Amino acid sequence: ETGVTQSPTHLIKTRGQQVTLRCSSQSGHNTVSWYQQALGQGPQFIFQYYREEENGRGNFPPRFSGLQFPNYSSELNVNALELDDSALYLCASSGGDRANEQFFGPGTRLTVL
């Protein structure tokens, strides 16, 4: 059973740029959720995708957008980067027999300068 993977591991961008983060869900999972974890804080829910459709969204502006593909992998896109977007971005997948349990990837550390 392959776990949740994320790429890249680290990323440095400048203010105003755009970034795409990627996530491969665990085998057999059809739901992917994205979280933002600022330094010293708990993860904050960004949005969730279920079978390629957005299935819930947290309190994040529209410049945070996403996609889910037929193989259930997912992308998080952030436009017009701001300094406060610097954070660890976590992807979690769920589904199958343990649909109420989310399995987290190692995260992508984004630094905005």
Place this chain on the structure above:
Amino acid sequence: AQSVTQLGSHVSVSEGALVLLRCNYSSSVPPYLFWYVQYPNQGLQLLLKYTSAATLVKGINGFEAEFKKSETSFHLTKPSAHMSDAAEYFCAVSGRNNDMRFGAGTRLTVKP
């Protein structure tokens, strides 16, 4: 809206001592509750979960938590701390769409 509050941003215990990390929840429906652990520069690992079965839940690494509806609490305990338990711990409640709402976290330090 569902939420959790973790009491104490930092907890320090001696090796071999009892670990108690506090979490209170707010939910208008029977909640699903979780405890996760995060080691430096890593993602989150599930310790245990409550999904309305037994109120005392046993997890990995000797941790357990008790769901107390009357106190709206879901505190995490371990009888004897080990140096390897030093990490950040997060309590979370599952929302309507299975999205997680996390607490701010508690950093556990274990002294030799």
